[in-house]
Amino acid sequence: MLLRQSGHRARILSREPRGHVDAVRGDLKTGAGLTRALAGMDAIVHAASATREPMAGRATDVRGTRRLLQLARDAKIGHVVYISIVGIEGVSYPYYRTKLAAEAVVREDVVPWSILRATQFHTFMELALRAFATLPGLVALPFAWKFQPVESREVAQRAVDVVLGKPAGMLPDFGGPEVRDFKGIAESWLAARKDARRLMNLWLPFKANRQIAEGRLTCPEHKDGRTTFDQYLTDRYAGS
Secondary structure, eight states, rough: OOHTTOOOOOOOOSSSTTTTTTTOOOOTHHHHHHHHHHTTEEEEOOOOOOOOOOHHHIIIIIIIIHHHHHHHHHHOOEEEEEEEEEEEEGGGGGGHHHHHHHHHHHHTTTSSSSEEEEEBHHHHHHHHHHHHHTTTEEEOOOOEEOOBBBOOOHHHHHHHHHTOOOOOOOOOBBBBBBBBBBBHHHHHHHHHTTTTOEEOOOOSSSSSHHHTTTTTTTTTOOOOOOOOOOOOOOOOOTTT
């Protein structure tokens, strides 16, 4: 939408286009629709990932990215912007290893490239909170985890700025305006929803638990976003 608003043609590749204008039904994992989606395009914003299909991660994120770039080279695409996640080399989580492998494919320079890493979206924070809120009357989560929530529309605007420019390699991280612990994030979420459930600290016996608590998924030196998580919640739950 942002690209179209700035006067550029934009085509969407999705498994479920859902009526979008100039959209192609396709699948990065199988390669279906890729050639058609690339036809006549000058650049790519690559934000596809098997976030809900962990067993398909390598096939989609790594082999799918390689296939996409090879076809993009054949189609004379001049710039690919890959959207990734801040700090993933510092957290031993399988999905992050897959994202790093996909970044490595992009870095092979099959097509001139830029990589934009962002911190966790506000919407992802809610998704994570709901995953920890399955017990009646209780939300059990690791209090010490640190995140820097960012508004997805602000990251989208940055991606548009990048794709309209020249390939720039590894870009500065893009983070939200505040670094917060998970307890505080959960407190804000419960208050905005007028949810009376009690919070309980959850200890997890994993290396990644300590790494996230150390703030490895944050970038305090890059507080580029403007919308705080509390502002996001106010907009989302106003009047509820």
